[in-house]
Amino acid sequence: MSLSYWMTEPPVSFPGSPPSEVDVAVLGGGIAGITTAHLLKQAGLTVALVEAGELAAGVSGHTTAKITAQHGAIYHRLRSSYSPAVAAAYAGSQRLAIEWIFSERERLGVECALSRQDNFLYAEDESRARELVAEAEAAAAAGLDAAHVSETDLPYRVAGAVRLSGQAQFHPRKWLLGLASEIPGDGSHVVTGSRARALAEGTPHVVTTETGEIRADHVVVTTHHPVFDRGLFFPRLRPVRDLVVASVIEAGSGPAGMYLADDTGHSVRTTPHEDGKDLLIVGGEGHPVDEGATVAHRFRRLAAWARSRFGVGDPDYHWMAHDLTTPDSLPYIGRFHPATRSVWVATGFAHWGMSNGTLAGLLLRDLITGVHNPLAELYDPLRLTLKQSLPELVKTNAHVASRLVGDRLAAVVHGKVDGLAPGTSIVTTEGARPVAAYRTEGGELHKLSARCTHLGCLVAFNDGDRTWDCPCHGSRFGIDGSVVQGPAVRPLRRLE
Structure with a gap:
């Protein structure tokens, strides 16, 4: 099994039921979610930060932890594909995120x-x-x-x-756990070990979690790949x-x-x-x-x-x-879908989450509190940039289509679950049913439906982390079928 150095930091849990009512419910306890919740509380709002597992244990706990505005050769690309003004705005936003980390670290005294x-x-x-x-x-x-x-x-x-x-x-978990410790109190809460299962939009919105319901005027989705995907992010x-x-x-x-x-x-x-x-x-x-x-x-x-x-x-x-x-290399930070003014999203950081996740918190704070922010248009999830993104968009969805069809054909010609050697896995079919099976080194057989519970692509075994990963949209499941990472919110079905 793999071990992240950042994850050797002792976990900090916030068990219990979520509050029944807050101003803002933030779903996802990585850098974007923790930073957003921290900033919103500082702005005087009551917040509920809800995380399915441990804080900063997903993508934010498995990073190289560079905080930089240099995201590959991006500035020449932005300058030529968009304009010098777009390149300058992107650079300025990353610089803003970096400097906020330094100023907030100085204010809070977090050793990271x-x-x-x-x-x-x-x-x-x-x-x-x-x-x-x-x-x-x-x-x-x-x-x-x-x-x-x-x-x-x-x-x-x-x-x-x-x-x-x-x-x-920096040390990302020390930083994020330090920020998270500032959230509870004065009507704000952090809840870990409770997965968000459903979202009913209304006035107020109702988030259903595994341990209770939360009513909130605003909902922020920062769950890596957005759960409750009403903004059609999965093809983008x-x-x-x-x-x-x-x-x-x-x-x-x-x-x-x-x-x-x-x-x-x-x-x-x-x-x-x-x-x-x-x-x-x-x-x-x-x-x-x-x-x-x-x-x-x-x-x-x-x-x-x-x-x-x-x-x-x-x-x-x-x-x-x-x-x-994302197809155009810019994160999605803003409204979740065209019909909402109070459900928000942050995703698509392309391995630069330490600066982009921090930026997401700064921008979402302004959007929710009604402060004008000139960066809102640049990172708007509803933006349409066909010239810059169409080739990547076509490639991404061709990849998904090929996996939806090709993986099923491949599973038909794979072998049988019977006789699977210890420490090995297989994706195959039994009749018309796709099966994902793994036998542990101790001989225990775990047999699951191979259909991802998000949109039905067949999962593939990750022999580095010993997880079942969806190649279409990135959901990940444990060998027992439990959800490790969304957008899926339901486990793989166990088979006899």
């Missing part, structure tokens, strides 16, 4: 290893050198402290890099995942700064560890869910890359980072 770092977007491939020069120019024109450099602190040669100064890194979001391996190293022996390879997608940074050591964090092997090599094989490849470049041994930690991308 927050530090300033330069961030580098680099390439080893000489053919990408000119692209990096163009990206540096676009980032600088957007108002960021960006410059093209020919050398970095990495122990291997690069063709060039874009250095972005004044970025940051594509689930992707990166892998992370981390090794304990001598303090100061790793590279200074934070790095992302524009050509290979590898991510590198260090963070303080116990006993005066550092932790080298290496990410990579990004891929859509259940495409290409198995997760276990990808972990081995990433560990081998880290070993060859940095001389580390087997990783001390390894984990998987799940996220969702």
